[in-house]
Amino acid sequence: MHTDTEHCVRAVQSKDARFDGWFFTAVVTTGIYCRPSCPVVPPKPENMRFHPSAASCQQAGFRACKRCRPDTSPGSPEWNHRADLVARAMRLIADGVVDREGVPGLATRLGYSTRQIERQLRAELGAGPLALARAQRAQAARVLIETTELPMAEIAFAAGFASIRTFNDTVREVFALAPGELRTRAGGRRLDTTPGVLSLRLPFRTPLNPDNLFGHLAATAVPGVEEWQGGAYRRTLRLPYGHGVVALTPAPDHIGCRLALTDQRDLTVAISRCRRMLDLDADPVAIDEQLRADALLAPLVDKAPGRRVPRTVDEAEFAVRAVLGQQVSTAAARTHAARLVAAHGEPVDDPDGGLTHLFPSPEALAGLDPETLALPRSRRTTLTTLVRQLADGDLHLGVESDWREARERLTALPGFGPWTVEAIAMRALGDPDAFLPTDLGVRRAAAALGLPSTPAALTARAADWRPWRAYAVQYLWATDDHPINHLPA
Template identity: 80%
Template sequence: MHTDTERCRRAVRSRDARFDGWFYVAVTTTGIYCRPSCPVAPPKPENMTFHPSAASAQEAGFRACKRCRPDAVPGSPEWDARADLTARAVRLIADGVVDRHGVTGLAARLGYSARQVERQLTAELGAGPLALARAQRARTARLLIETTTLPMAEVAFAAGFASIRSFNDTVRTVFALPPGELRSRAARNRQAVPTGVLSLRLPFRAPLCPDNLFGHLAATAVPGVEEWRDGAYRRTLRLPYGHGTVALRPRPDYVECRLSLTDLRDLTGAIARCRRMLDLDADPEAVDELLAGDPVLAPLVAKAPGRRVPRTVDAEEFALRAVLGQQVSTAAARTHAGRLVVAHGERVVDTEGGLTHLFPSPDALAGLDPETLALPRTRRATFTSLVAALAAGEVRLDVGEDREAVRARLAALPGIGPWTVECVAMRGLGDPDAFVPTDLGLRRAAAGLGLPGTPAALVRHAERWRPWRAYAVQYLWATDDHPVNRLPA
């Protein structure tokens, strides 16, 4: 969008928050870049330049506005929804792959050369993978500076910087303030939190309907791994450097996030995973505008706009749980998963609630005796085949994978049918156009609204909902009076 100069100028003049994260406006006379909705008086048109990413603006020599904090806006829905090389790379960088494995590691995950990845990202985002990772490190550093009392040396290490000098230089360059000044400014508004707990605000694009989002996560929660407590969804997290727990509570203007991590280097990845799980980078206005064009969906959208797709922090975990939940009730699926967790999950300590385990990894389940599973024989075979494929790396489920290739690999496994494949694509891979026409609940909702009853006819009707069919599914599912569709009391 940043190349449509006139449209960008109109958005800046009207201070339209809908475009925050879609592009950034830099002011040549001040050397500052802002979000489109910045409350400061709009600059003259001839002094504006537009950038597709914060990293691009920083690479061009601009620093972040202290008033509107463009580094804190929700991510661009384009990179969240798209499935091409650039979008996959951006999602992997957000997950910390460059910090852990470098540009060559990022390129290897994507199946391209480092030069190809560098060229593609620079062409589309105005910055290469190192610059994008640097901008992300700056955002992480600011979070730690402003929300913790950690020594600056520990902040620099946790944010991914190789030295104190590069940490100081980056913070000064990006925010035009030294780290100590950033902390002293934030200290006046900081709320006291328990030692070792990070308290953050996760922004989103309004509107956001929390009912089915948090309702689904709470109603399907696996005992010991997830829980609903004191108005918050809590769960354990398996992360690259260790593990953690998170509590997420919906607020009118943000999602309150409380993180406890065994290794602070996991902060960036943990935040990215929580945002993905809650689908916070979606553009609800674009989704709802298209879906409301169908007279059948229009009343549903008007009643509860801003529905998100409840996703997951771990796609491998979700795929395993999807197989356990084939053709059984929500309660039965939780029971099966809970038994698996007790038998094979890694124990954790939770001082603030009732979380006890991490969900077992495919490696931990590789030696599982199928006879110990209280499942039909065919589903036992499906489960163990999926475990083996995940453990061997024959099927990879992460944000950098090609979604169609993953669909094909999953479908090739015995007992993995279209329903499971599309559920994994929707909630595990974050495909906004995933669709489950054979789902019983969806077909029941469709019939009640006068939509076609057969899967083939429903698929044809749903062509008008593309590329947001996963969101149409949420609106249709929400017509049922089921716990997944409402916040717990």
């Protein structure tokens, strides 16, 4: 998008927030970069330079605007609806892989050379993986500086910096303020004073309809791992350096996020995974515009625009839960999952609620006795085969996954039919075009709307909805008066 100068100039001049995160505007006369919706008077077009990433702006010598705070804008929707190398690399960088494993680790996970990855990222984003990870560290540091009372030394290492000096230099370079000045400028912006708890706001592109998003997460919540309490969805998080508990509260213009982490180095990863679970980087205007072009879907979109796809913070966890949910009710699936959690989950403390465990990892489940599972024998085989493949590394469902290859590997496992594979593709892999034509709720909704209700005919009819068929599923599901479609009371 940043190469379409005329389009970018119009977006900046109209202060169009829909394009925040799609591109960044660097102003040559001031040396700063902004989001398109920056409230200041737009610069002259000849003084604008457009960049595809904050890291690209920083490498070109520009510093972040203190008014519009471009580093806090929603992420580009490109990385969540594409499955190519650049998109997969960006999802891994957001998940902190470069900070933990370096560029060689990133390359190993993607199956490419470091040179290939560097070249493709620079070509599309104007910056390599180290610069992109550095920009992410700077944003994490800003969040901690402005919203906590943590000492600066602790913030430096929590944000992923190797030294305090690098931390100080980066903050000054990116924000044109020393860390202490940044905290002073934030003033009363701190959202929580509870020791050990970080409070922040997760931005998104409007509109956002929270009903099916939080309704689905709450209705399918596994006891001990997830709960709905006080208007917030709460759950435990398994993270690279430790674990955490997050509370996510829908608000008109943001998602409130309260994080309690055992290791502050997990901050950026926790935020990234929560954003992914809530599909906050989606572009609802583009999605709804295409779905609205179908006369039969248009009334559903107009009635409640901005539906998101409820996803997951742990792809392996969701795959296990998808198997447990085969051909049973939502309540039965929760019961089966709760038994696994009680027997094999890792206990955690939650002084603010009723969370008790982390969902068991594939390694913890790999050795379970199938006879202890209250499931049909065929489904026991499906579950034990899945967890063994995940634990051995023969099956990868992480953010780096190739969606086509993952589907093929899942289909080859015993007991994995189209519904299970597409459910995992939609909610774990994050494919926005995943489709469930065999789902009973989808078929009932289709028939009620006058759409074809047989899987083959409905799939053919849904070709016009591509690449947003997963969102069409949300609108179809919403025609049913099921708890997944409503915020809990």
